[in-house]
Amino acid sequence: MTKPYALLCLLLLGCGGRPEAWDQAFVTSDPVALDNSVAVIDTSQNRALVLTSKGGLELDLSMLPVGQNVTAVQASADGKRLFVLSRGVSPRRNPDDERPRLTLIETDPTPRVVRTYEFNDPLSGLVLDEKNEWAVLYVTTHDSRPVSNPNEIVLIDLAHPERDYIPMTVQNGGGGGSPQSFLITSELTMPAAPPRRLLVVETQNSVTLIDLSESIDDDTRRATQVTIPMPANQQGVTGTPGEVVFHDADATRGLGAELAVRLTQDTNVLLLPLVTPADGSTRAFRVEPNLVDVGGIPSSIHFVNTDDGVRLAALVSSNAVLVDSATSNTTVVALSKTFTGITLVTDALGAGSDGTDIALLWSTSAPTIGLWTLGRAIGSALHGLETLDIGSSVQAVLDVPSPDFPTSKILVSGSGDFFVLDLAVPRSSPMSTNGSRFDLTFAPDGQSHRLWAYAPEGYAFSSVDLETLNPTSLTTQRPIWRVFDIAQSAGGTGRTAIALHTAGGNLAATVFDALAPDDGNTRFYSGLAFGGLPHD
Amino acid sequence: MTDRSRLTSALVLAFATASATSALAAPGDPPPGAAVPPPVKPAAPRADAPAPSPPPSAAPTEATPPAAAPAPATAAPAAPAAKHDDDDDDDDAKDAETSPTAPNEGAPAVVLKPKELSSPPAAPEQPNPNSIDDGQIGSHQTHFIVSIGWRQAFVKNAGLDPFSKDDSVPQFSLSAGRTLLASDKLSLVALALWDTGSMESTARGAKTSLVVNRLTLGAEGRYHIFRRFYAFGRVAPGALNWNATLADNAAGGERTANAWSFATDLSAGAAFEFAGDNRGHSTRPRAWVGFDGGYGFAGSSKVALEPADDASAPVRTQPLTFADLAVRGPFIRFSLNGTY
Numbered sequence: 001m002t003k004p005y006a007l008l009c010l011l012l013l014g015c016g017g018r019p020e021a022w023d024q025a026f027v028t029s030d031p032v033a034l035d036n037s038v039a040v041i042d043t044s045q046n047r048a049l050v051l052t053s054k055g056g057l058e059l060d061l062s063m064l065p066v067g068q069n070v071t072a073v074q075a076s077a078d079g080k081r082l083f084v085l086s087r088g089v090s091p092r093r094n095p096d097d098e099r100p101r102l103t104l105i106e107t108d109p110t111p112r113v114v115r116t117y118e119f120n121d122p123l124s125g126l127v128l129d130e131k132n133e134w135a136v137l138y139v140t141t142h143d144s145r146p147v148s149n150p151n152e153i154v155l156i157d158l159a160h161p162e163r164d165y166i167p168m169t170v171q172n173g174g175g176g177g178s179p180q181s182f183l184i185t186s187e188l189t190m191p192a193a194p195p196r197r198l199l200v201v202e203t204q205n206s207v208t209l210i211d212l213s214e215s216i217d218d219d220t221r222r223a224t225q226v227t228i229p230m231p232a233n234q235q236g237v238t239g240t241p242g243e244v245v246f247h248d249a250d251a252t253r254g255l256g257a258e259l260a261v262r263l264t265q266d267t268n269v270l271l272l273p274l275v276t277p278a279d280g281s282t283r284a285f286r287v288e289p290n291l292v293d294v295g296g297i298p299s300s301i302h303f304v305n306t307d308d309g310v311r312l313a314a315l316v317s318s319n320a321v322l323v324d325s326a327t328s329n330t331t332v333v334a335l336s337k338t339f340t341g342i343t344l345v346t347d348a349l350g351a352g353s354d355g356t357d358i359a360l361l362w363s364t365s366a367p368t369i370g371l372w373t374l375g376r377a378i379g380s381a382l383h384g385l386e387t388l389d390i391g392s393s394v395q396a397v398l399d400v401p402s403p404d405f406p407t408s409k410i411l412v413s414g415s416g417d418f419f420v421l422d423l424a425v426p427r428s429s430p431m432s433t434n435g436s437r438f439d440l441t442f443a444p445d446g447q448s449h450r451l452w453a454y455a456p457e458g459y460a461f462s463s464v465d466l467e468t469l470n471p472t473s474l475t476t477q478r479p480i481w482r483v484f485d486i487a488q489s490a491g492g493t494g495r496t497a498i499a500l501h502t503a504g505g506n507l508a509a510t511v512f513d514a515l516a517p518d519d520g521n522t523r524f525y526s527g528l529a530f531g532g533l534p535h536d
Numbered sequence: 537m538t539d540r541s542r543l544t545s546a547l548v549l550a551f552a553t554a555s556a557t558s559a560l561a562a563p564g565d566p567p568p569g570a571a572v573p574p575p576v577k578p579a580a581p582r583a584d585a586p587a588p589s590p591p592p593s594a595a596p597t598e599a600t601p602p603a604a605a606p607a608p609a610t611a612a613p614a615a616p617a618a619k620h621d622d623d624d625d626d627d628d629a630k631d632a633e634t635s636p637t638a639p640n641e642g643a644p645a646v647v648l649k650p651k652e653l654s655s656p657p658a659a660p661e662q663p664n665p666n667s668i669d670d671g672q673i674g675s676h677q678t679h680f681i682v683s684i685g686w687r688q689a690f691v692k693n694a695g696l697d698p699f700s701k702d703d704s705v706p707q708f709s710l711s712a713g714r715t716l717l718a719s720d721k722l723s724l725v726a727l728a729l730w731d732t733g734s735m736e737s738t739a740r741g742a743k744t745s746l747v748v749n750r751l752t753l754g755a756e757g758r759y760h761i762f763r764r765f766y767a768f769g770r771v772a773p774g775a776l777n778w779n780a781t782l783a784d785n786a787a788g789g790e791r792t793a794n795a796w797s798f799a800t801d802l803s804a805g806a807a808f809e810f811a812g813d814n815r816g817h818s819t820r821p822r823a824w825v826g827f828d829g830g831y832g833f834a835g836s837s838k839v840a841l842e843p844a845d846d847a848s849a850p851v852r853t854q855p856l857t858f859a860d861l862a863v864r865g866p867f868i869r870f871s872l873n874g875t876y
Contacts (some may be wrong), residue, residue, distance in 0.1 A: 524852055
């Protein structure tokens with residue numbers, strides 16, 4: 001068709017068109033906060049909507065491309081990077097069909113894509129290292145393939161972005177298991193090699209240790225995996241790892257680095273001391289598994305420094321069993337309540353001069369918390385335990401990500417109320433709610449002195465000043481989806497609180513001054529999902 | 537002649553006329569009461585005609601059958617004696633002049649003979665002057681014009697994307713104008729044009745609408761290839777106004793925006809007269825079908841949608857901004873024109 005005829009056709013029939021984006025509904029996953037931005041994935045448009053604020057209740061919107069079919073979105077622990085994992089086009093029909101991809105986004109000073117990794121097969125599991133050195137991608141049940149290797153994982157060395165990713169297969173010791181959970185240890189002292197970090201892969205029936213040392217090549221890394229099959233329990237059922245903990249070597253006490261595994265249906269705990277490998281081994285360590293019966297199925301375990309050395313503390317019913325891994329001896333400490341969770345708060349309170357720990361004990365069934373001074377755990381009649389009745393059981397303990405409040409913990413109760421616990425006193429300050437289930441959030445960079453509590457789909461939320469514990473009640477004029485507290489961009493020194501709303505297939509936000517939140521000083525932005533849509 | 541004598545004469549004449557009419561009536565003639573031709577004055581007697589026979593002593597009471605009764609050469613037909621007797625005024629000379637039927641003393645009686653009347657002549661067929669082709673271009677070219685039409689524009693503009701799925705801007709066109717100048721086959725027409733249209737769409741599921749009004753004043757140069765067909769070029773500067781709405785479900789209401797901008801149409805086309813007289817100076821209206829196409833320019837405007845109802849929107853709702861809108865692009869237009 002010649003041009004004039006084509007033009008006539010266009011005029012008569014309106015043969016033109018607009019990009020498909022305008023006809024696609026706004027679909028998203030949960031938003032993710034970074035230090036100075038909030039990222040919302042616009043799934044149908046394969047892009048990230050990055051909200052930033054320069055202050056003055058302004059809201060800026062940036063659009064960054066991400067892969068198709070996003071499966072996981074996470075922020076790095078330091079709040080500096082956003083990781084977006086996508087499946088791409090599946091199945092691929094054309095050479096230019098997009099492959100599975102991991103997109104790394106940074107938002108300081110401006111939002112941008114800094115790196116992408118492309119893979120041959122889709123992976124939808126993503127685990128990020130607390131120290132921002134490694135990322136682990138793995139196969140989940142959402143990754144449907146004709147032929148799948150469920151033990152396939154991909155390691156990404158984030159500390160060396162110039163390096164390509166490292167594909168490898170986890171040796172799970174047989175039995176049909178596949179990676180279920182991952183733990184990246186801190187740097188552990190090796191018996192006959194430089195310190196290094198280990199990747200602990202938990203499958204349904206084994207634990208595999210992968211050497212993350214920079215000094216070994218990838219083939220060696222694959223070849224030096226150490227897999228420890230889980231033992232059968234008292235009923236002959238092969239155990240499943242429920243929790244893995246570790247501690248580093250203590251040279252002064254002659255202790256080597258060690259790991260321990262809590263089994264879900266076993267009264268034994270599995271100790272995994274790292275010992276010197278056999279001569280000629282290419283591995284940096286060897287594991288000598290050791291099973292210790294703690295008298296019951298533990299709800300939680302943790303390595304602790306007591307007045308008698310490092311022990312594995314296992315919470316079993318209303319007792320705490322301290323296991324000496326060197327001798328397999330156990331010490332049973334009777335607790336007044338049944339505690340189900342243990343969190344070390346040594347750093348918050350300052351370690352004892354003897355290096356012993358202090359642990360916070362909490363319970364999902366009893367309205368009591370305990371502060372356990374482990375320096376007196378064995379040699380004291382009361383075992384160093386102080387309890388505090390808070391009136392409600394605790395579902396979770398949240399750290400306050402701020403260096404200004406090292407002794408503060410947030411205890412989330414099963415009733416929806418929450419407590420601000422000051423370990424230094426100790427004192428618990430209840431924050432009663434109106435019965436709604438509140439979500440709690442902090443500024444990811446820890447620079448805010450406020451805790452934000454909101455009920456999803458509600459209109460009311462609250463900002464609690466952690467210094468005065470004075471809550472400020474706030475409202476929005478549209479139902480709340482999420483609330484975030486972010487630093488201002490472009491050198492702004494203030495902070496901005498953003499309450500997101502989704503309604504009618506679009507994205508909106510109410511913006512507050514996070515340092516002085518006030519209902520009467522807000523701005524409302526809507527139609528954010530229209531931002532940056534393509535045009536012909 | 538006295539009034540009485542004049543009345544008598546008139547009655548006699550009326551009677552004679554009525555008798556003649558009655559005698560001539562034939563089947564097919566107009567029925568009584570139908571219009572009849574006016575009485576015809578009897579023709580003057582010929583000079584060589586024989587002398588008329590003596591008049592009766594009294595006026596006939598009924599019409600006399602037609603007979604060859606030439607009137608005296610020098611005398612007018614006499615009036616009935618009765619009538620004469622009744623004329624009691626003194627103005628005989630006057631009467632003689634005004635009463636041709638007045639009988640002379642001693643002259644034979646004049647018998648009024650009804651004149652055979654022809655049937656009333658059919659009204660001559662009046663030819664409509666507008667149907668006579670005078671070969672002139674006349675009002676084919678010089679006229680007032682009103683027009684109604686449909687305009688379809690193709691606007692490839694990012695700002696239109698939220699409001700149209702196919703880049704088309706359909707509009708209803710109205711215009712009116714007058715030929716200002718005409719010289720041979722060339723003429724210049726001034727026009728006022730109004731193109732108005734609205735469209736509805738969705739933007740990611742949110743309902744949108746856009747109303748576009750284009751008001752222009754056009755100067756149209758024409759060349760008549762035939763009297764009934766001319767080609768033209770037109771330039772029409774003016775202004776464009778648009779009004780956009782969006783159903784903002786997140787804000788809970790409707791948002792609106794509108795703007796004015798400069799606009800100009802440049803187009804060319806042709807028109808064909810499909811109904812109207814050939815005659816150039818016909819005063820009757822004509823009907824044309826027209827087509828034109830060209831480029832419609834319009835300035836760009838910001839699309840900042842504000843809540844239509846501030847009371848229902850969240851406080852301090854910020855404008856929702858789309859890409860700038862410029863309703864410009866090629867267009868075509870079909871129209872039906874009437875000229876007079």
